[in-house]
Amino acid sequence: MRVAIADDEETIREFMVSLLSDGGHKCSVFRDGRDLMNAMARDTFDLVIIDWMMPTASGLEILRWAREALSPCPPIIMLTSRSDKADVAEALNAGADDYIIKPESKNVILARVEAVMRRTTHQPEKQSRVEEFGRYSFDRMTNNVLLDGEEIVLTAREFALARMFFLNPNRAFSRAYILETLWNSVPDLPTRTLDMHISRIRSKLRLGPENGYRLQTIFGHGYRLEVFDEEE
């Protein structure tokens, strides 16, 4: 995969290059926004990772420009130390595929990169009745989930929501996307409905690091199911 990395901090650039090269990716690095935009305009990348604060063009400007001008637009991940909830939401709502707050561990960064790549390179869906995810197994016939063999009863919508997360680990889902896919944009749906479903699957499935998963709220945007690596 060809990955473009833009960051004005040399240490971060080197860190990212070594991280992604180990994963077998080919990296091009840029130290400012204008250079990256020129490169994106004439070259094709499978993934672009950009910092927010950069000379000549900010990450957000690049993001908006790319979504507007490039077709097809490569997936874009914001990697920045801006940690404010409003910033995260702004970048994701402007079309970033993910948002990683510096500093973040190697495992998490790789998992997020993979999640974004997996999404763009379509994988054939499994057709088996029971899908296994770590200690959880999803039975598509009964809409039941087994955790270590213990049966957990879910409603159809809870099952669909949980399965969506488990099929796309580490991927950021916007609330709008979830509502559209699972509720088919039911009008006048109380905003609390989704929160309640999230809350229920979290407690019913006992989603937590102790069971290998962490269901995170991306404040102001949506949710993400993180696969929790015990080695970390």
Place this chain on the structure above:
Amino acid sequence: MKFRRLWLEWLLIGLVASLAICWGERAGLFERAERLMYDAAAPLHAAPPDDGIVIVVIDNESLERIGRWPWPRDIHAAMLARLREAGARAILYDVLFIEPSPQDAALAQAMRDGPPVYLPVLFDIPGPDGAPYAVQRPQPALTAAAAGLGIVNLELDSDGRARRVELKARDGAHWLPHLTELGYRAMRGAPSPAYAHASADHPSVYVPFHPTGSFRTISFAHLLSGETPPGLLRGKTVIVGASATGLRDHYPVPGSAELMPGAEVQANLLNSLLANRFIMPMGRDWVASWSLIPLWLLMIAFWRLSPTQALILTLAMAGALIAGTVAALAWTGCWASPVGALIGLAIVYPLWSWRRLSAVAHFIDTQIDTLLAQSALSPALLEGHGGDRIARGTDRLDQIIALMRKSAAERQEMLQFLSHDMRGPQAAIIALLDSENERETPEQHRISRTRIRRYAETTLMLADNFVQLARLESQPAERAPVDLSDAMAQAIDMVWPQATAEGIQIDRSAAQGAECWILGEDDALVRAFTNLLVNAVQASPKGGVIRCAVAREGEFALASVSDDGPGLPPARKADPFARFGYSRAASGVRGSGLGLAFVAAAARQCGGEALYAETESGGAHFTLRLPIWEED
């Protein structure tokens, strides 16, 4: 800009007041007040009653004793004889003898026999049948016997009061002098200075009247019957005139509440002629002009004076104006009415005070708005107390200043925080890097790397806490329904790896599935719980258990985190959620207090509170008590 506006207002007030004075003065609007002051002050200029003047009055008693008016003229002849015997020097006989009488010859003889007798003529303006004036003289025989004829005309002002007397009136080619002027000439042998000064255009003089009854007065009947002491009239100028009620020879004069008999009016005039003391009122134009002087002096003084000083100066100026003009009248006879000037002050002071106050009120309001805008404080936070609008404004300003002081103090703390807590770990990292050398074993190398990592993480956490707290306190909340148990679960997920690494358990059984909805900001709540959990992890001993719970209690949701640690250090117990509550003395304690300050701020944002207690084993037990949100 502000100064320019105030200056324009100042000029406008001054000009408006000046115009009002000039117009009012010229239109005679202040006349009543001016006359009131004049009447009160005029007697002060009167010369002491001259010893050489005696009044003989035809009073009520005389009419009772002698009979009805008019008397037969031989009674007047008898009186003239009596006056001659008493040694009078000159006689102003203020009785009209216009109609003929059988006793005229006898009276004429009596007049010729004694001291000079002066008689009044009736000078009517206008005269009958379209004539400009008419002069009615005494009977020819009497005119021939008299030493002189004089007018006795008084000029009445529009309010009916006599303040002026005409010293001369033109009769054809020559002038008729006033009766008292003739008396003056008899006493001094020459025309009076006032007469000489009186011109055709200004024949009148303003007389400073004594109060009624100030001159020596004898009853006609008493004198005629010889009841008066001898020698009383020797060498005196005698004015004979009526005072009896029925004869209607009475006039209101300034300075006297009761009417003054005509004879006494003549006595006052003669007295003034003798002393040459008259009042010279200033013309209206002049009064209007000089009235502007104190006004503009006050206006100029307004720039420099405090409000109290301005009030004192205004009152002092008013007092000085009254005293000064009265004194000038008493001593020099020159009368410049202070009424216009007083009215000027009375216009200017409240107007200027109003503009000033309004400028201050406006300033306070705009300052409050500006400060509120700058400081991002909520206007609802400040409730003005105190009676009126300005008091409320100053009260609010006080509160803003207090808040700004507080934030200045916080800034000071922040600087300390930045210089100590933030720089500290960085300095430690540099020190660790500098101490590295080749002889280091891989094990030592690993240890110092771990330490560097921990220092960096500490700094990052501080920076994060600091920014988050500042954001929470400065930005308006966007509150939405949040499930407390869900927020707690997310926080536990965040802290779980750290806890597990330290061998600490997190017991979340009491926090799951409670579905307690409150109104707040989800990220702030998750962060608040995370802060509590991180503190708990740091405080817990190895193998300790952190207990999390979410429960309902009436209208409130309670979310708590407790640990097996030693609880808060004593120094922090007084105010556990104080920002920078980190006591420098209690060194060795990790943290800056920012985490707990954030917890308290997040609880406040949800309309609740953060509480601290200790468990039975002495561990810390933090609770967020937040009002429950119910869907309508």
